[in-house]
Amino acid sequence: MTRLKHSVRYVAHLASSLAISLTVSLCLLQASHARPLDEIIDAGRITFFVYSDYAPYSWSEADEYHGIDVDIAFALGKKLGVEVDILMRGADENLDDDLRVNIWKGDLIHRKVADVMLHAPYDPEVNARNEFAVLMAPYFQEKMAVVVDRKAIPELKSFGRFVTNPIAVELDTAGDFFLSNAFRGQLQDSIRRGRTFADAIGLYMDNEVPALMASRAQTEWVAKIATKRDSYIAQPPMPGIVRTGWPIGLAVKHDSRDLGYELQELLSQLLDTGELQAIFEQYGVEYLPPELN
């Protein structure tokens, strides 16, 4: 709890140091229509962007939205006193693209943007190079992990295990990138890539692989739903991985930072009351506060 509040101050400081360059950019660009807090309250609606096919954070099933981020969006909307709309789309090549398509410029065809992007990794460098979006309010900590079947691999101390044992991963994700490079490519023949995360989970559930690599929250989710397997979560050393953990926050348009501050405050309240932790727990995921340094 104290950590989140600390993070709020930290972001405020970062934002003010960027204020000059952002003012310049405001003059240069007649911004695509931004929606600061007042307008959202007046309109009585707010739109949150979340990723599709991203259990346990956000996914759709039978025309309904599910997941931790979806629940957080509705909890925030309730606190703001407005209706919540969800804009759910796939991830683009990187966060910078996601910010452009979903927050400040819109997609090429329908030009649709959201007021807030949830699940935006909080990183000052990314923030600095995206002048039309602001990263704010880190609300939890993400890590990489492996979910392992105890019967097949009783103990996992090294990824060397996967020179001979297959491991599932979602195609073209951080886990795929790590495994493809690990041990100078020696795991290449063991990697079973799922086209989507659901496909990768399928490989684990169907006993085709004894392990699956993903974010920690994703592995905890898999452990929860793979009821036929006795699973545990492991985090062996990941030589060459770019980051072992990073904070996740939200993003707003550069001229809607008052909305961002309000949501920071509301997230702090959700944390104080334990509602935020309860949302994570519902999906079998342990809540970890953001680690900022």
Added chain:
Amino acid sequence: MQRKIWLALASSLSVGAVAFAGSANADVGIADIMGDQSTTEDIVSYGLGPRAQRYSPLATIDKSNIKNLFPVWSFSFGGEKQRGQESQPLIKDGVMYVTGSYSRMWAIDIATGEELWQYDARLPEGILPCCDVVNRGAAILGDKVFFGTLDAKIVALDKDTGKVVWRKTIGDYEAGYSYTAAPLIVPTEKHGPLILTGNSGGEFGVIGEVQARNPETGEMVWSRPTIEGNMGTLMGAESTMTGTKNESWPGDMWKNGGGATWLGGTYDPDTKLAYFGTGNPAPWNSYLRAGDNKWTSARIAIDPEDGEIKWGYQTTPHDGWDYDGVNEFIPFDMEKDGKMVKAGASADRNGFFYILDRTNGEFISASPFVQNITWAKGIDENGKPIFDPDNRPGNPAESADGKKGKSVFAIPSFLGGKNWMPMAYSQSTKHFYIPSNEWGMDIWNEPVTYKKGAAYLGSGFTIKPIFDDYIGSLKAIDPATGDIKWEYKNKAPLWGGVLTTAGGLVFTGTPEGYLKAFDDETGEELWKFQTGTGIVSSPITWEQDGEQYVAIVTGWGGAVPLWGGEVAKVVSYLNQGGSVWVFKVPEQLAAR
């Protein structure tokens, strides 16, 4: 005359389509398509004939009277939807069929410039096209016109009414597939005419494929994936595997290897083969996929009878620069050392101009068509690139310390020595006219980036011009020697196709908005017309009622304005548009 009355009547109705279904308009036969290059009164294929040489035997307009070429009419695509217009119109019985951005199509009465019908595809939410919302043109057969839409569908419309006859799915747009190329219609003995489509999609997870359908019903006859290890289909059942699994790909990466056939194909009635270019491999980082990665960045020849690959030739094996080699393969007969060779030519993204034996794919020659190429020192006698290891972008994984890592300046840039825009081959001069660009790119390993909420190491790049005064370069090349005969330099990058005629003319458009005509022997600029927005499409010419017409679609866009960098400086002021312009030499002036 009868036809003109029909057209006048039809266009005077608010929706002329219904009145239009009479016998006035003949159906298009497969023989019309195969002979399209020599029949000057219509254009019933993309490229003015299945070989797509973009050569017209018309000579009414020539070097002496081109100065008298004037606009007849201009037709606006309307709406708020503009962006890049890369389409080549079709012409049949006094009607123009033209596609536009956002998957739209119009039929226009050429005599008046008035609309006969419009079709506007309803595009679903959730399409994220990587590279603008373009469409490159339609195909026509029987009483139908066909085109592909951004949500990876192919639509058959009644050519007289614009009503949908059938609509089929090429790929799942939610999985990253799209469609922008003109379909290709080819004859077969077993199945009658087939309509062939490639596919688009830049994301990791896409597999290049060519699909063949019955044009009457849209039913799939065969499909052929471009990546080894994947199975083709024939008449609803699995046919054969493409290549040999894991011959040139590690692990299970062949399941998601890229190689999209996003530019469509050409067909040679002589060899009876369809030729398709294939795109770059995935993932982008070449260190993750040891091997040649077949058939990415390649030309493949497919037998339309059963969808089998007869030969393949990789221009950039184990691509590490995003040299997305989909470039068109143009069959032509080449006289070399006193012998006639059944050749084919392709000007690749990687900057080399290739001549292959079109019967078997054997390498004949390759020569640079842009300057200062760095990624390879040349192409060896077997047709393999002589890589320069210093100029392969570094492995992002090597910069795990979070530093910027190795930076490489590669020429050409990933947008290519030549991108999608089709070149032309003149049967008069025996030269190819190649719309090219002189630019390079810095590529470096990016410190940290995030994909779908997780940290990883990617690559950054920025495109840079090589010369101060120009990027675009239209070149005349002798395919027998590789010699560059002349060059026209253009400040902005060229992004439009080329047309050449027996009248000794070479036409192309510029982003600055000019449609220009050049002397095919000297490159001298003979004529230009300012259309009011950038040109990124391919010109056509045809004859109607004894007069020669020229047409071009206009509207700035395409991939260039999406990338920025230093190139943005020469294009950022350009205005969007969306129209088609039609020109002719007025009768009284043509006679002079």
